[in-house]
Amino acid sequence: MKTLYWTLARARFGKEWPISHQGGFGLELIRMLTQIEGFDAAATRHPRRKTYGVKVGHVCVGDGAPIVVQSMTNTDTADIESTFKQTVELAEAGSEIVRWTVNVPEAAAAVPEIKKRMLDVACRAPIIGDFHYNGHVLLTKYPECAKQLDKYRINPGNVGAGQRRDEQFSTICKVAVDNGKPVRIGVNGGSLNQELVMRKMQENTDKSLGKDSEQIINECMVISALESAELALESGLRHDQIIISCKTSRPRDLITVYRDLSAKTEQPLHLGLTEAGMGMKGQIWSAASLGVLLYEGIGDTIRISLTPRPGGDRREEVYAACELLQALGLRSFAPSVTACPGCGRTTSTTFQELAEAIQGYIRDMMPIWKTQFEGVESMTLAVMGCIVNGPGESKAANIGISLPGTGEAPRCPVYIDGKKDVTLEGTYDELAAAFQALVDNYIAKKYPRKVAESVTN
Numbered sequence: 001m002k003t004l005y006w007t008l009a010r011a012r013f014g015k016e017w018p019i020s021h022q023g024g025f026g027l028e029l030i031r032m033l034t035q036i037e038g039f040d041a042a043a044t045r046h047p048r049r050k051t052y053g054v055k056v057g058h059v060c061v062g063d064g065a066p067i068v069v070q071s072m073t074n075t076d077t078a079d080i081e082s083t084f085k086q087t088v089e090l091a092e093a094g095s096e097i098v099r100w101t102v103n104v105p106e107a108a109a110a111v112p113e114i115k116k117r118m119l120d121v122a123c124r125a126p127i128i129g130d131f132h133y134n135g136h137v138l139l140t141k142y143p144e145c146a147k148q149l150d151k152y153r154i155n156p157g158n159v160g161a162g163q164r165r166d167e168q169f170s171t172i173c174k175v176a177v178d179n180g181k182p183v184r185i186g187v188n189g190g191s192l193n194q195e196l197v198m199r200k201m202q203e204n205t206d207k208s209l210g211k212d213s214e215q216i217i218n219e220c221m222v223i224s225a226l227e228s229a230e231l232a233l234e235s236g237l238r239h240d241q242i243i244i245s246c247k248t249s250r251p252r253d254l255i256t257v258y259r260d261l262s263a264k265t266e267q268p269l270h271l272g273l274t275e276a277g278m279g280m281k282g283q284i285w286s287a288a289s290l291g292v293l294l295y296e297g298i299g300d301t302i303r304i305s306l307t308p309r310p311g312g313d314r315r316e317e318v319y320a321a322c323e324l325l326q327a328l329g330l331r332s333f334a335p336s337v338t339a340c341p342g343c344g345r346t347t348s349t350t351f352q353e354l355a356e357a358i359q360g361y362i363r364d365m366m367p368i369w370k371t372q373f374e375g376v377e378s379m380t381l382a383v384m385g386c387i388v389n390g391p392g393e394s395k396a397a398n399i400g401i402s403l404p405g406t407g408e409a410p411r412c413p414v415y416i417d418g419k420k421d422v423t424l425e426g427t428y429d430e431l432a433a434a435f436q437a438l439v440d441n442y443i444a445k446k447y448p449r450k451v452a453e454s455v456t457n
């Protein structure tokens, strides 16, 4: 590697190059190396930060386990049928843990029945109860709810004030101890312990520390999480029963807070940009902040908190989380589709429609494929718009199709594992059906059959 570094350095800058260029060269080198066949970009990632491992149901979070995808229902938990249905959908989409709001007695009372229905359909996704204000009451009054949940989320900013906050927080921890459950201490920028913030603001003024309010709030988030973790330990929980999160709604704050937090604790960390927003904004802001942290080895489970459109699909946040981990080479969840953006050479929409149809087909089929075929999630597909990059990208994929651009002959060569296999022709519907058949055949031949599984996630 060292020899390669100097060879590339000379090729880029000549025998000598200015000191001022040498730092930039490091970055440029990484970009150059990623273009070299066989170079493993993942090798440039920071190693995963060492943490305790926490078992949430049958899923391990931390201690080097694969980074876990989680999500949260937006149904009324007291509505048993809709919460059950959405939970199964989220689990099938790839959510390895699902969180439910437990806010009122009716919601706490519904928990055992929803869990029972999940087991009836072999859905084993561990369930987290999300508690604010009255968790100490609900978990005490509804012991079956406490027993059936796999983890309790406690927001230390929402468990009361002063002495009562510590008592109520400890009550929840003791219920967790009695039931052998882990907790997440989930600090949130929007509900930070105000007594702590006021104390730190005053200290800043009294000692002329010169910190701005953003710095103080970020520090308070970390302090709140760490003090709460100490209190949880004093209440009888073990290190392997505590997960921490410190969510903010601004990416730069999130990165600052988690870097600080990860340097100060070995508890596993749940990452998420809170209130990330709708659609593209929420996805990009989440990916920008979580991507930096994950690349630095920080984070053991993630949720991407997207605001769905009215009537929108809650599974979008699961797809986004899976795509993020797959993009960073941290996990593989489903075959990836490479599709070109299109340009003046693609005046028809056929290739866009085909790319969308293939992506949809993979999402629909993956819950079935993943129970049947070993390693199918590593498959790569390409749907390209013209001859310029079409054959090249298609050859690099397991199955690639190069559609004709404007003015090209109406034929679509298909490449399988780098070799030309067949040329397709016809309408969009015929192309889509033929390409899906090629995908089905490839999977059946290439990936070994799994022994039948009895779970859906």
Ligand code: SF4
Pocket (backbone or CB within 6 Å): 340, 341, 342, 343, 344, 345, 346, 384, 385, 386, 387, 388, 389, 390, 405
């Ligand atoms: S592959 Fe062809 S159609 Fe697609 S972006 Fe490149 S030049 Fe345009």
